[in-house]
Amino acid sequence: MRINCLSCGFKVELDDVYDDFEGQVKxxxxxxxxxxxxxxxxxxxxxxxPAPPLTGARPGRVGGMAAT
Ligand SMILES: [Zn+2]
Known part of the structure; x- marks a missing residue:
């Protein structure tokens, strides 16, 4: 499936694993x-x-999803 990025309008292609999903994608x-x-x-x-804080961020990923 595809979602429209609310920020830039790009159609982000999502895998089938996102067909039943709640959380964040980048x-x-x-x-x-x-x-x-x-x-x-x-x-x-x-x-x-909401944008993650840029300062004082702990090591490791922010939020739930692995977004590379
Ligand atoms: Zn975008």
Whole structure:
């Protein structure tokens, strides 16, 4: 499935594992974090996630999803 990045408008391609998913995905174009809720391949909710703090960040990843 695809979602529209709310920040840059790019259609982000998501794998089948996101067909039933709640959490954050990262737009690889602009780097915006999007909070999505999907159910059976349908997008139920999407919003921009608050940007993670840039200072004082702990080592390791921020948020739930591995976004490379
Ligand atoms: Zn984007």
């Amino acid at each position: 737009c690889f174009v602009c780097g915006a974090m999007l909070e999505i809720l999907t159910d059976e391949g349908m997008l139920k909710k999407i919003k921009l996630a």
